[in-house]
Amino acid sequence: MTPDLRLTAAVASAKAAAATSRLLRRGGGTTIPGDVALAVDRGTLRKLAPKLRGGTVLVTGTNGKTTTTGILAGALEASGERVLTNRSGANLVYGLVAAAVADADLRGRPRSHAAVFEVDELHLDRAVEETRPRMVVVLNLLRDQLDRSGELETTAARIGDALRKLPDGARIVANVDDPLVAGQVRGLTGLVPIGVDATDFLLPGLPHAADARACPVCNAPLAFSRVVLAHCGTYSCTSCDFARPAPDYALTRIKAPSIDTLDLDTSDGAHLHAHVGGVYNAYNVFAAYAALRTLGVDQQQAARGIEQFQPRFGRQETLRLHGRTMRLLLAKNPAGFDEVLRTADELGHATTYLIAINDRVADGRDVSWLWDVDFERLARTQSTPRIVAAGTRAHDLAVRLKYAGVPGERIHVETDPQRALQHAADTATAIEEVAVLATYTAMLDLRAVAERAGAVAAFWQDGKAAP
Amino acid sequence: MTRPLRIGHLYPDAMNIYGDIGNIRALQQRARWRGVDVEVVAIEAGPAEIAACDILFMGGGQDRDQSRIFRDFTDFKRSDMERAVNDGAAVLAVCGGYQLLGHHYTDADGNQLEGLGILDLRSSAGHDRWIGNVVVEAAEELHLQPGTLVGFENHGGRTWLGPGLRPLGRVVVGGGNNGEDGGEGVLHGRVIGTYLHGSLLPKNPALTDWVLAAGMAHRDGEGEPATLSPLDDGAELEAHRRAEDLAMGERGRAPVPRRR
Numbered sequence: 001m002t003p004d005l006r007l008t009a010a011v012a013s014a015k016a017a018a019a020t021s022r023l024l025r026r027g028g029g030t031t032i033p034g035d036v037a038l039a040v041d042r043g044t045l046r047k048l049a050p051k052l053r054g055g056t057v058l059v060t061g062t063n064g065k066t067t068t069t070g071i072l073a074g075a076l077e078a079s080g081e082r083v084l085t086n087r088s089g090a091n092l093v094y095g096l097v098a099a100a101v102a103d104a105d106l107r108g109r110p111r112s113h114a115a116v117f118e119v120d121e122l123h124l125d126r127a128v129e130e131t132r133p134r135m136v137v138v139l140n141l142l143r144d145q146l147d148r149s150g151e152l153e154t155t156a157a158r159i160g161d162a163l164r165k166l167p168d169g170a171r172i173v174a175n176v177d178d179p180l181v182a183g184q185v186r187g188l189t190g191l192v193p194i195g196v197d198a199t200d201f202l203l204p205g206l207p208h209a210a211d212a213r214a215c216p217v218c219n220a221p222l223a224f225s226r227v228v229l230a231h232c233g234t235y236s237c238t239s240c241d242f243a244r245p246a247p248d249y250a251l252t253r254i255k256a257p258s259i260d261t262l263d264l265d266t267s268d269g270a271h272l273h274a275h276v277g278g279v280y281n282a283y284n285v286f287a288a289y290a291a292l293r294t295l296g297v298d299q300q301q302a303a304r305g306i307e308q309f310q311p312r313f314g315r316q317e318t319l320r321l322h323g324r325t326m327r328l329l330l331a332k333n334p335a336g337f338d339e340v341l342r343t344a345d346e347l348g349h350a351t352t353y354l355i356a357i358n359d360r361v362a363d364g365r366d367v368s369w370l371w372d373v374d375f376e377r378l379a380r381t382q383s384t385p386r387i388v389a390a391g392t393r394a395h396d397l398a399v400r401l402k403y404a405g406v407p408g409e410r411i412h413v414e415t416d417p418q419r420a421l422q423h424a425a426d427t428a429t430a431i432e433e434v435a436v437l438a439t440y441t442a443m444l445d446l447r448a449v450a451e452r453a454g455a456v457a458a459f460w461q462d463g464k465a466a467p
Numbered sequence: 468m469t470r471p472l473r474i475g476h477l478y479p480d481a482m483n484i485y486g487d488i489g490n491i492r493a494l495q496q497r498a499r500w501r502g503v504d505v506e507v508v509a510i511e512a513g514p515a516e517i518a519a520c521d522i523l524f525m526g527g528g529q530d531r532d533q534s535r536i537f538r539d540f541t542d543f544k545r546s547d548m549e550r551a552v553n554d555g556a557a558v559l560a561v562c563g564g565y566q567l568l569g570h571h572y573t574d575a576d577g578n579q580l581e582g583l584g585i586l587d588l589r590s591s592a593g594h595d596r597w598i599g600n601v602v603v604e605a606a607e608e609l610h611l612q613p614g615t616l617v618g619f620e621n622h623g624g625r626t627w628l629g630p631g632l633r634p635l636g637r638v639v640v641g642g643g644n645n646g647e648d649g650g651e652g653v654l655h656g657r658v659i660g661t662y663l664h665g666s667l668l669p670k671n672p673a674l675t676d677w678v679l680a681a682g683m684a685h686r687d688g689e690g691e692p693a694t695l696s697p698l699d700d701g702a703e704l705e706a707h708r709r710a711e712d713l714a715m716g717e718r719g720r721a722p723v724p725r726r727r
Contacts, residue, residue, distance in 0.1 A: 143484075151484070151529045208488060211529075213480050219535060359713075365599065366619045368664045371489030392713075395706035399669050402702050403492045413705075 007048075007108040010041035014101040034094030037101045045093070047108065048100045049131040054081060054114025056131040057291065058124065060159065061139025061175070063336050064284040065091065065118035067276060067315055068139060071288035073116040075305020079297065084112035091118045093126050121155050125162040136163060137173045137291050139283065141180040142230050142335035143211050143372070144364075152180065152211055160184035173291045175283060176245050177232040183216025183242070194290045195247040196228050197267065200254040201279045203227040209334035209372045217242040229279055230335035249290040254282045259327070259348040259433075260316050264289075270299045273307050276316055278343035280336070318433070319455040322425035326354075326434045326450075330443050332363070334372035340437050341377050350435035351383050354424040356391035356417070356442035363439040367393045370400045379405035386427050389413045390420035391442040417445040471504035472679075472686055475520030477544075477564070478528070478536050479509045485621065487526030487561050489666025493675045494522065494682075501696055503683070512539045517547035520556060522682035527562030527622075527664075537580045540567055545583050552585055555690075557681035558658040561667060565652065565660035566590040566624055575623075586655055587629030593645075596623040600714035601641030601663060603651045606633060611673040615639070616651075617710040618663030618670075626662075628653055635661050640714045657681040670710055672703040 014037035021032045037044045049056055054076075059069045073085040086099040096117050103112050119127045121141070128136070141156050163172055163185065176182040176193040185191055206213065206224060210231035215222055220239030227233040236243035253265035260277040262285060274285045285306055292302040311317055317328045327348065329340040344350040359365050370393075378385055378401065387410060389397040394415045401411050412427075414420040424434045438446055476491055491507060498505045510517060512535075517523065528536060540548075552558060558568075566572045569588035572580045582590075603616040616636055625645040628634065634643075634650030643651035643662070652661030659678070661667065668675040680692035 153529050208483070214535075366485065366621060366664065368486030368489070368619060368666055371486035371492065371666045371669070372483075395702070395709045396670070398702050399706045400489075403489070403496050403669055405496075408702070 003107050004047060006041040007044060008106060010037040010044045011101045011104050011108050012106055013037070013040050014044075014098065015106075018098070018102060031090045031092070031094045031098050033101055034090075034096070034098035037097050038094065045097045045100055045130040048104055048110055049115070051110050052084070052112060052115050055134035056115040056117065057135045057137065057295070058117050058119045058127055058131065058133045059137045059139070060119045060121055060124045061137075061181075062121060062142045062144045062155075062333065064139045064280065064287070066312065067281060067284040068137060068288050069116055069118040070312055071274075071285060071306055071309045072137075072291055074309050075288065075292055075297065075302060076114060076116065076295075078305045078308060079301055081113035082111060084110065084115040086117050091120045092123050093130065096127060096131070121159060124159055125165070128162045128165050132167050133170060135171045135173060135291060135295065136166065137287055138163075138181050138185065139175055139287055140178045140230070140232060141212075142178075142333060143209060143369070144333045156180045156184050156216075163188055166190070171294050173287060173294055175232070175287060176247060177228060177234070177283075179212040179216060179222055179231065179235055179244070182244060186217075192249070192290060192294050193245045193247045194249045194287060195234075195244065195251070196232075196254070196283070196286070197247070197250040197252050198254045198265075199226065201228065201256070202233075203229065206231060207338055207374060209338055209374070215240060215242050229283075229339055232283070249286070249293065251282060251286045254279065256347055259343060260311075268293070268299070270303055272303050275307070275309060276311050277347060278316075278339055280339040280343075281316075319450055321450050321453055321455040322422060323430065324425040324428050324434055326421070326424070326436050328443065328446075329435060329437045330440065331437055332440055334369050337373040337437070341374065344435035344437065345377055345381050345383070348433060348435060349383055351385050351432060352388075352424055352428040352434045353378070353385050354388045354390060354420055354434055354436045354438075354446075355397060356420065356436070356438035356446060357389075357393040357397045358391045358439050358442040358445070359393045360441045362441050367396050370396060373400075375400055375404040375406070384410070386410045387412070388420050388424045388427065390415060390417060391439065391445075417442075418449045421446060421449055469687065471506040472498055472522070472682055473520045474505060474507045474522045474524060474682070475510045475517060476507055477510045477523060477525035478512070480511075481536055482526045482528040482533070482563060484526065484528055485562070485664040486666050487664060490524055490526070490559060490561070490668040493666070493668035493672075494524075494679055497672070497675055497698065498679055500698055503679075510544075512536075512543070514543050515547070517544060518550050518554070520551060521685045522557045522559070522678060523548070523551060524558075525560045525564030525567070527564060533563045534580065536563075537567060537572070537582070540583060541581050548583055549585060552656070552658055555657060555681075555685045557678050557685065559668075559678055560658075560660045561664065562622055562662055565662065566626060568653075568658070568660050569626070572624065586653060586658065586660065587632055588626055588653060588660075589629075590624045590626040593623050593625045596621065597642035597646075599641060600710065600717055601643070601651070602639040602711050602714045603636035603641070603643070603663070604639055605636040605674070606654050609654070609674070609677055611671075611677065613673070613704070613707065615707075615711060616663065616667070616671050616674060617707055617714065618661070618665040618667050620662045621664060622662050626653075635659055640718050657685070665710075670703060670707045672698070672700045672707075
């Protein structure tokens with residue numbers, strides 16, 4: 001077969017761009033090579049993806065993409081096949097292209113056997129068209145930064161449209177505990193519904209940040225008999241016959257022995273041990289498990305792959321800084337924030353928090369969402385925590401905490417990330433962990449400071465997108 | 468003994484997008500900190516106790532929820548809302564709620580959603596969505612200190628006020644009502660409509676107190692709202708100042724309305 005000259009040119013120039021970008025230290029070169037490749041050959045991904053003999057798996061949803069993708073890719077790789085993935089969170093189409101060209105040789109042939117990509121909700125459509133995936137994992141649709149994604153209904157409909165374009169035989173592993181997801185996957189072929197049947201960690205009712213209160217079919221109110229987190233749980237419509245479908249794979253028990261471990265039992269008899277913590281991660285681990293099983297991986301091998309996974313970029317990593325242990329908990333939206341607060345408080349019993357809120361584009365320019373988060377928890381909890389409010393919107397957070405009922409003397413405002421980390425370290429005792437909760441770019445800022453102090457390595461070093 | 472100040476939160480589940488719940492929290496806390504008892508009543512679809520409220524609040528919703536709410540509002544709430552407004556209850560309506568106070572909203576396909584018609588204003592879908600930080604010079608009759616309002620707008624709708632109505636303020640940074648007449652929101656008696664999220668009230672404590680005082684005057688059957696005892700607003704005013712600086716730095720990038 002003659003090599004595709006346009007494709008090989010695209011791959012070569014993208015690799016050169018990646019090298020230049022790293023040389024100039026322009027942020028690890030995770031997406032620029034994708035732009036370059038597409039400029040040379042718009043069909044780069046369309047041509048590379050079918051050459052992956054093991055096919056492509058896409059992971060989408062508002063919360064948990066990176067963790068689920070990491071577990072899934074790692075577990076597949078543990079079975080001996082080379083797996084291509086966009087680990088550093090470059091999840092728009094350019095990020096996928098960049099990862100694919102980095103993996104390809106100069107003749108335009110992938111070195112990997114299969115691909116697992118996390119895909120932004122609004123880019124799923126294009127990713128499906130270009131990669132013709134064998135599986136899509138749909139995690140959830142929780143309220144995201146609205147000024148970026150538009151409204152949740154629109155996002156849900158776009159995911160539904162993308163799923164209807166899947167090639168024959170493709171499987172859809174969908175978390176049907178989320179009624180917005182269940183509404184979009186109704187009646188689709190290849191569906192593998194998954195959900196939580198465990199009753200270990202239930203919320204007393206729908207939290208304020210819950211979005212799907214109305215039936216996606218008839219708009220009547222939904223009745224929830226169980227709420228696991230946000231609007232995910234077991235529900236049925238009060239008017240029509242829409243209800244949470246019976247899952248093919250169910251989580252039957254959730255145990256959280258510590259802030260960063262989970263022990264899970266599945267309906268097909270597996271016991272999973274994972275080094276990530278919190279109820280929200282139970283969903284991520286389980287989605288990866290169900291995907292692995294559906295791909296034909298046996299139970300033991302799936303469980304082994306899950307156990308090997310270590311969290312990445314701000315997702316429950318710990319680092320040592322100023323003689324203290326800091327636990328980084330990335331949170332990008334109200335539901336995510338509710339869950340990391342729940343984890344830090346109930347499982348970590350944290351007494352020192354550093355909460356950093358930025359309002360850059362990747363965080364969402366509008367910080368109104370702070371009012372949807374259950375910060376009242378920090379006033380309610382017995383542990384009377386002290387809180388360092390940081391980030392470009394530290395003062396908005398301070399007001400939010402004040403109106404949540406946290407006494408002023410427990411709030412310290414510090415917009416500078418370096419001084420914020422120092423203050424948090426000074427506040428904490430030597431034996432306790434500082435719970436660091438931050439939005440995406442606020443986490444980048446904090447990590448950059450920590451990195452300069454020698455605490456962590458640059459995050460893109462674990463990403464194959466930047467070889 | 469005086470009864471608790473009653474705040475009616477219209478459609479708290481459906482119309483709760485963009486963190487507008489912060490407005491309720493601000494009213495509640497600032498009343499409590501002054502020893503004023505507050506009761507927040509959820510006003511859902513169907514017949515409801517609107518006339519018994521001193522302050523009525525309504526936020527914006529997702530499109531699907533909003534069209535459902537428009538119908539319920541006009542079917543069940545119209546006469547009660549009219550009565551409450553005529554009786555001097557305070558109203559704060561944000562975004563979708565603001566549009567609903569007017570005669571109608573014309574969507575992108577030309578369909579007209581009928582509003583309450585309490586205020587002489589009309590809204591329609593614009594060609595693009597205005598998203599960004601906003602600074603407004605508040606109407607002088609509010610006597611706010613500081614005299615600006617800060618917030619965040621995120622709307623595709625444009626609103627035009629009838630000849631007898633005045634805006635809540637003049638846009639300094641942002642789009643406002645329609646980008647043409649320089650106005651943002653509406654202020655009519657004790658009724659405020661606005662496109663500002665943020666949430667609006669927490670970072671604008673003087674406006675919160677204006678709404679509270681108006682609600683208390685309604686509760687006590689008094690014509691003129693009393694002056695409320697001062698609170699330590701250090702955190703709120705610092706956040707206000709920072710938000711204003713941030714928005715001023717974006718001047719020119721945000722849609723700046725032409726002045727006529």
